[in-house]
Amino acid sequence: MISVAGLEFNFPHSDFRLTVPLLNIATGERVAIIGPSGSGKTTLLHLLAGILTPATGTIRVQDQSVSLLGDADRRAWRATRVGLVFQSFELLSYLDVFENILLPYRLNAALQLTPAVMSRVEQLAAETGITHRLRYFPHKLSQGEKQRVAICRAMLPEPPLLLADEPTGNLDPLAKQHVVDLLFRQVERTGATLLMVTHDTDIAGRFPRVIDSREFAR
Amino acid sequence: MKHILFLALCYLRFNKVKTVILVFSVAVVVFLPLAVNLLVRNYQRDLLARAGATPLVAGAPGSRLDLVLNALYFRGKPAHDLVRGDGDAINASGLALGIPILGKYTARGVPIVGTSLEYFGFRGLSVTAGTGLTRLGDCVVGAVAAEKLGLKPGDKLMSDPENVFDLAGSYPLNLHVKGVLAPAGSADDGAVFVDVKTVWLIMGLMHGHQDAVTADPSLLLERDKVNITASAALLPYQEVTPTNIASFHMHGDARTFPVSAIIAVPRDDKAAAILRGRYQDPKSAVQLLVPKTIVAETLDLVFRVKRFFDAQAVLVGVATVLLLALVVLLSLRLRRGEMETMFKIGCARRMIVWLQATEIMMVVGVGAVLAGGLSWGVLREFGVSGGGAGGGVRPVAVSIRKLVAVVNYPLNYFARRIAGERVDVLFPVPKDEDPAFWKPTDPDIAHLQQADLILLNGAEYEKWLPAAVLPWTKQVVTSLAFADRYATNGEVLTHSHGPGGMHSHGLIDFNTWMDPRQAAMQAQSIHDELVRMVPGMAPEFDANLKVLQGDLAALDASLAAIPLKGPLLGSHPVYQYLARRYGWSLQSVHWEPDEMPSEEEWRKLAALHQQHPARIMIWEATPLPAVAARLRGMGIEPVPFETCASAPSVGNYLSAMIANADRLLKAVQTREKQGGWGGN
Numbered sequence: 001m002i003s004v005a006g007l008e009f010n011f012p013h014s015d016f017r018l019t020v021p022l023l024n025i026a027t028g029e030r031v032a033i034i035g036p037s038g039s040g041k042t043t044l045l046h047l048l049a050g051i052l053t054p055a056t057g058t059i060r061v062q063d064q065s066v067s068l069l070g071d072a073d074r075r076a077w078r079a080t081r082v083g084l085v086f087q088s089f090e091l092l093s094y095l096d097v098f099e100n101i102l103l104p105y106r107l108n109a110a111l112q113l114t115p116a117v118m119s120r121v122e123q124l125a126a127e128t129g130i131t132h133r134l135r136y137f138p139h140k141l142s143q144g145e146k147q148r149v150a151i152c153r154a155m156l157p158e159p160p161l162l163l164a165d166e167p168t169g170n171l172d173p174l175a176k177q178h179v180v181d182l183l184f185r186q187v188e189r190t191g192a193t194l195l196m197v198t199h200d201t202d203i204a205g206r207f208p209r210v211i212d213s214r215e216f217a218r
Numbered sequence: 219m220k221h222i223l224f225l226a227l228c229y230l231r232f233n234k235v236k237t238v239i240l241v242f243s244v245a246v247v248v249f250l251p252l253a254v255n256l257l258v259r260n261y262q263r264d265l266l267a268r269a270g271a272t273p274l275v276a277g278a279p280g281s282r283l284d285l286v287l288n289a290l291y292f293r294g295k296p297a298h299d300l301v302r303g304d305g306d307a308i309n310a311s312g313l314a315l316g317i318p319i320l321g322k323y324t325a326r327g328v329p330i331v332g333t334s335l336e337y338f339g340f341r342g343l344s345v346t347a348g349t350g351l352t353r354l355g356d357c358v359v360g361a362v363a364a365e366k367l368g369l370k371p372g373d374k375l376m377s378d379p380e381n382v383f384d385l386a387g388s389y390p391l392n393l394h395v396k397g398v399l400a401p402a403g404s405a406d407d408g409a410v411f412v413d414v415k416t417v418w419l420i421m422g423l424m425h426g427h428q429d430a431v432t433a434d435p436s437l438l439l440e441r442d443k444v445n446i447t448a449s450a451a452l453l454p455y456q457e458v459t460p461t462n463i464a465s466f467h468m469h470g471d472a473r474t475f476p477v478s479a480i481i482a483v484p485r486d487d488k489a490a491a492i493l494r495g496r497y498q499d500p501k502s503a504v505q506l507l508v509p510k511t512i513v514a515e516t517l518d519l520v521f522r523v524k525r526f527f528d529a530q531a532v533l534v535g536v537a538t539v540l541l542l543a544l545v546v547l548l549s550l551r552l553r554r555g556e557m558e559t560m561f562k563i564g565c566a567r568r569m570i571v572w573l574q575a576t577e578i579m580m581v582v583g584v585g586a587v588l589a590g591g592l593s594w595g596v597l598r599e600f601g602v603s604g605g606g607a608g609g610g611v612r613p614v615a616v617s618i619r620k621l622v623a624v625v626n627y628p629l630n631y632f633a634r635r636i637a638g639e640r641v642d643v644l645f646p647v648p649k650d651e652d653p654a655f656w657k658p659t660d661p662d663i664a665h666l667q668q669a670d671l672i673l674l675n676g677a678e679y680e681k682w683l684p685a686a687v688l689p690w691t692k693q694v695v696t697s698l699a700f701a702d703r704y705a706t707n708g709e710v711l712t713h714s715h716g717p718g719g720m721h722s723h724g725l726i727d728f729n730t731w732m733d734p735r736q737a738a739m740q741a742q743s744i745h746d747e748l749v750r751m752v753p754g755m756a757p758e759f760d761a762n763l764k765v766l767q768g769d770l771a772a773l774d775a776s777l778a779a780i781p782l783k784g785p786l787l788g789s790h791p792v793y794q795y796l797a798r799r800y801g802w803s804l805q806s807v808h809w810e811p812d813e814m815p816s817e818e819e820w821r822k823l824a825a826l827h828q829q830h831p832a833r834i835m836i837w838e839a840t841p842l843p844a845v846a847a848r849l850r851g852m853g854i855e856p857v858p859f860e861t862c863a864s865a866p867s868v869g870n871y872l873s874a875m876i877a878n879a880d881r882l883l884k885a886v887q888t889r890e891k892q893g894g895w896g897g898n
Contacts, residue, residue: 046562049562051561051562071566072566075564075565075566076564078562078563078564079563079564080564084562084563086559086562090555090556090558090559090562092556092559093232093556094228094229094231094232094233095225095228095232099228103560103563104563104564106221106224106225107221107560107563107564107565107569108563108564108565108566110564111564113221137232153563
């Protein structure tokens with residue numbers, strides 16, 4: 001599914017350097033990435049999502065060489081093939097829950113907004129228990145609800161790769177478990193591959209495979 | 219694109235307060251200079267258009283701007299007035315049409331504009347509801363004024379008192395709203411129009427009042443054979459009604475009555491140049507202005523001031539735009555995380571820029587639309603400067619066939635003799651009615667208003683005239699040439715009220731045509747007006763006049779040849795001009811041919827006869843046989859002598875007058891044979 005080889009990345013004007021000589025992740029695999037702050041966890045996710053471009057090396061996702069895609073193709077690929085979940089949810093305050101979930105379809109022409117998609121929003125909302133909140137704006141939601149909305153948004157295009165960047169960082173212990181349960185259920189249902197960055201060893205312990213980012217950071 | 223619009227709309231809708239503030243700010247920044255500029259431009263265009271559509275304005279020397287503002291826009295009052303005679307002079311020059319403007323009063327705050335019927339044609343004003351002016355005290359209301367005051371035809375409108383503490387001053391007049399004018403987009407929309415005589419009525423130069431003799435004897439201060447003096451308690455009427463309209467009259471010569479300004483519409487450019495030349499003397503009592511020049515000078519001053527405000531508006535606008543830009547930039551900075559999220563989930567950075575730009579454009583667009591709407595509203599509310607052109611120069615008459623209206627039979631006869639079949643002559647008085655006592659109805663007056671020329675007898679013949687509204691320039695008083703020699707008779711009423719103070723009503727003998735030489739002068743006046751109206755037919759009119767004047771001269775010779783040496787009696791005081799012309803010693807009573815006089819009247823006649831032993835009494839018609847017999851018993855021979863005010867039963871004016879002369883001659887000759895004139 002994911003094949004990274006000889007990857008090197010560094011931010012301009014920074015000493016930080018990320019080096020991934022080799023990383024393979026199988027389709028449907030659930031992987032937790034742990035490590036201290038500044039060790040390159042989020043950077044690795046962004047490289048895998050095509051948000052950042054490596055200086056050298058290759059990133060292949062489902063036989064697609066991400067690092068070789070042009071900007072527009074990479075955005076289209078990301079919109080259709082990658083689901084992103086963020087620690088601070090990143091919901092748009094001026095859209096209600098329904099529209100926040102639909103947002104990727106309004107931002108990229110590679111995703112066609114059809115009635116079937118809208119039905120799927122309701123289906124996802126039902127699966128994640130937020131049907132009654134569909135017409136609410138984010139400021140009316142609890143943290144757990146916000147994260148469920150963010151997960152729905154990431155899962156709506158049914159991407160084969162789900163990247164979650166500390167999705168439980170702002171949640172209470174019970175909510176953390178619920179979110180992880182939810183993520184697991186979703187990837188189980190769709191067969192997607194899940195990579196989740198976390199600081200929480202308990203949460204990481206629930207993943208079959210754990211990668212420590214310190215292996216990559218220099 | 220629809221997703222960008224949708225998301226931008228969601229953002230703006232969610233941030234309502236911020237959006238409203240931004241939209242309002244943009245609207246204000248756009249609206250203020252836009253509205254000011256549009257208003258000023260609108261005013262400029264309207265003011266210049268109206269000024270341009272008003273070729274010349276005459277007024278008393280003084281502020282040129284005051285004069286133009288009053289004459290064109292009905293604002294303010296010139297310090298001094300002209301008189302109607304000045305307007306008559308312009309009309310008489312044949313160079314221009316003179317239209318009076320007299321604006322001194324208001325009605326519920328709306329200016330009352332006294333003018334003549336010509337004004338409506340000149341400005342292209344038409345009545346959209348009701349009718350036009352026909353009577354003294356009538357008014358037609360401009361469209362905006364009608365809406366503002368809630369007026370419709372049939373309503374009444376009281377003029378505002380000028381000074382409530384001046385008891386001797388002008389009284390408010392209750393005007394009758396006869397019609398509402400169609401909107402003209404000019405100052406005419408906001409005015410109440412009356413005939414200029416109605417303003418004179420408000421001023422107290424005309425009035426109607428109780429009959430001093432019959433109303434209340436206590437009002438009479440003094441009475442002698444010829445004069446009645448009434449007290450100031452003889453109140454004038456404050457409304458012209460069908461029952462009191464006949465009592466309205468002028469005091470003094472209307473030619474000396476005031477007008478604020480005269481709009482002069484020259485015949486052509488050459489006439490305009492000649493007319494301007496006539497009034498160029500700085501010492502002239504009349505100044506003649508080109509309104510467009512005055513308005514342009516005034517606007518130039520206004521625009522100099524406006525340029526300063528324009529610069530100020532630009533600076534304020536720039537400052538506000540910079541502030542708005544700062545607000546937008548700060549907002550974008552606050553939304554950086556949102557934009558990053560969008561990018562991460564697959565949105566192109568270009569689309570993010572478009573999204574932000576769309577939000578800004580929507581705010582600016584709505585603000586601009588709001589500003590446009592507000593500006594439109596302001597223009598709609600305040601944009602009518604009252605300066606719209608409202609018509610233009612005098613329309614050229616297209617009708618070849620002219621209509622001449624006359625008010626009595628002699629004028630009818632003279633006009634037909636001179637004009638032949640070349641013009642249509644309208645004599646609207648019913649055959650069985652004495653024209654001297656004719657009271658025209660509104661349709662009669664409306665009919666007269668349609669005439670190209672209205673021939674009046676003058677000498678107070680047309681008692682209905684002061685209360686009727688007729689075109690100023692179409693009225694011709696045919697006896698004007700000898701107006702200083704009108705003969706008076708009967709009582710004179712002297713009384714005091716209004717600003718005019720003490721004044722008198724004399725009774726003038728209006729049978730001017732009884733003297734053939736005066737009749738010839740009236741014919742000459744008719745001829746001159748016909749020639750002015752249809753210059754191409756002058757030779758024909760000249761020839762006809764010559765024949766008529768020959769006939770009148772022959773008649774004059776016949777009458778002069780009657781050897782009437784002794785005293786003469788008249789059944790009615792209608793022969794003053796004959797007596798004056800031929801030196802007859804005439805005394806008259808007030809008897810009617812179809813009535814038997816009372817014994818008291820017979821006694822008075824007997825007493826008069828003692829003093830004035832006449833052997834002949836001339837009558838307007840053959841008296842009753844009993845009256846004739848009793849007269850003959852007194853040694854007085856009744857002789858019919860028709861006045862010809864109405865069409866004679868047989869023949870025409872000339873044949874009737876010749877028959878009069880023949881009858882009188884025979885009677886005189888008979889008396890001569892019977893022993894001359896001395897005693898009975």
